[in-house]
Amino acid sequence: MLNYIKSEFYRVFHGKEVYVITLTLSGLLLAMNLALFAFDRLTPNFPYAIVRFSMNTLTSSMSFLFIAALIIVGFLFSDEYKNGTMKNVFAFGISRKSFFTGKCIVCGTMALASMTVILAVYVGSTYLLLNEPESLPLEQLLKGIVSTLPAAFAALILAVALFCIFKKEGTAVLCWLGIIWGIPTACFFLGLKINWIGKVASWMPWNYLNHEVQVTWSDYQCLWNTAEGLTKSIIAGVIGMIVFYTAGVICLKRRDIA
16 A cells, blocks of 8 residues: 555656645635735725734635545546546555555645645735734634644545545535535534434534634634534544545445446
8 A cells, every 4th residue: 555655646746736726726815815905005994904804714714624625636536537547556456445545645645735835825925915913813713724624634535435436526526515515504404493413413514614613803703712612623523534434445345446
């Protein structure tokens, strides 16, 4: 498995996919700060060109980490079936479990590296371009990212599993959306009528990130600011990683790769 992982890292580093997605996401966040900077210079008394406003935009939308994980896996996994890569890997004696584990490790490592670069560009441009620099918005953003990382890695593992299982990338994306967003949303509304479903729904990352994270200009009511909420976020993410990894290994072993 180590040789396969090394070969995957070599392929990724010598490809353009991870660089394209990193530059694209960094550019989008930089463009947001540049737009705020431009409006501040062109519009008298423009109130939004401040560090708190920019960073609160991401702090209140931590589920963007799930979407970023899906995008990175999609870029790194493109054309696996079309080029016969998976079939050739198995033909050379790599087990399906090793293949899946290696993919998760490589995609997870590259996602983390990409996020680090994107975050550096974003935070740096925020403090350089915008007014009223303060530490609390950055502290809340970093706390949110750290508490959400386990769930984000679970979403990434699920994406790897689905791209392994389905030949069509569109089908994999739709299934991923159904599991990450569709099921939690349905459980949330059912939980309004059925108590036990509501309790289960409250542990689903998409739900607690949307209902237990309230960010305003003057206040942060976020689950990661309490020991109970932070523990819940980490446990839910770890459970997701275990469940999706186990399901991925089982399904890939039963999958006919042609």
